[in-house]
Amino acid sequence: MKEIGTISLERMNNGAHYMYLLLILEKAEADATLKTKVSGLTADLREAVTKEDECLKLSQKSLLSDKIQAADGQRDALYSGYKKGVDGYADFPVAALAESAKVLAQHIKDYDIDPKMQLDKETGLLINFIADLEGKFAEHVTALALTPFVTNMKTANEAVRSLTASRTDERTVVEVGALKKARAASDTAYKNLVKMVNALAMVEGDANYAAFIDYVNTEIVHYKREVLGQTASKPGEGADISPDNNDERPGEL
Structure with missing residues (x-):
């Protein structure tokens, strides 16, 4: 059975953190099955990522x-x-x-x-x-x-x-720690979505979720390699996205 692997979101730099979640969000919103099954969770992630983007912009150099x-x-x-x-x-x-x-x-x-x-x-x-x-x-x-x-x-x-x-x-107007709070909210929304997709794939079979799961796992490998500096193999090559000591399981909020 396919399932989405794990990645240490808290270890990403601010820019990479936002971009990773935005990519996953856009893929989820474009998936016909997820639109029906987890629309509430994708909406939560959209709200959280939007807030994170606002805080990220304010935390950077003022125009x-x-x-x-x-x-x-x-x-x-x-x-x-x-x-x-x-x-x-x-x-x-x-x-x-x-x-x-x-x-x-x-x-x-x-x-x-x-x-x-x-x-x-x-x-x-x-x-x-x-x-x-x-x-x-x-x-x-x-x-x-x-x-x-x-x-x-x-x-x-x-x-x-x-x-x-x-x-x-x-x-x-920038609340102290606003970006940190926004990132935490995004992490929670992401993990809720991943947990639900994995559960649906287990209960219903992964046929309708395989494309999304494969996409997320590919991005996980990419971000582990390029952003976190971890060793990771491509999906399908054995222990490709198994958790390491720094990863959090999707269900651990």
């Missing part, structure tokens, strides 16, 4: 991180351009312009902003730095025609500030 990096790079480039603009007037033959450059150069030195510093620290310093340039040093900025640098630097800095705040909000 906002790329936008933050881009905005940070933009403001750093503008800050660098502003500094070069000030430096360019340091020895200017027009005394008034050279004096404006001297004042702004000292302002740069006072803040000592390093684009490589911690992201939020740079954001905070730039807020005050730019406020000075728009306020008490506005006359000097205008004299050196550096207003476009200041305006665009402010826009980029505000973008970083807004995006980092949004990323923080995004992360706070």
Whole structure:
């Protein structure tokens, strides 16, 4: 009699765990016999795998991180351009312009902003730095025609500030241990499905379940070899998917 073998789901990395269960789920949902016999269990697995996918996505790098990096790079480039603009007037033959450059150069030195510093620290310093340039040093900025640098630097800095705040909000909605709980729920749903399919194959004969059982066993061998680093033989080659000391029987929940 055919039956689905065992595999240590808890030992898989997050990506492999999700993909393995998704493959089994899709195969089960496409099987005509299982649609009739175990529709409730496949629905449970679908719900669990969907939740796991949501948690997996939230646990990975926020998509906002790329936008933050881009905005940070933009403001750093503008800050660098502003500094070069000030430096360019340091020895200017027009005394008034050279004096404006001297004042702004000292302002740069006072803040000592390093684009490589911690992201939020740079954001905070730039807020005050730019406020000075728009306020008490506005006359000097205008004299050196550096207003476009200041305006665009402010826009980029505000973008970083807004995006980092949004990323923080995004992360706070992720429940601590949510992915671990979701994986456990998926494991339970999977084992319930496997246990029922094996029971049906034993009671009714495996003719109507052979295709699904063979598919799952093939994936088990593949994941044991490629993901878990275990020795496993192809289905039909003797003790192909027998449990090892790290496997859990499908019925042990």
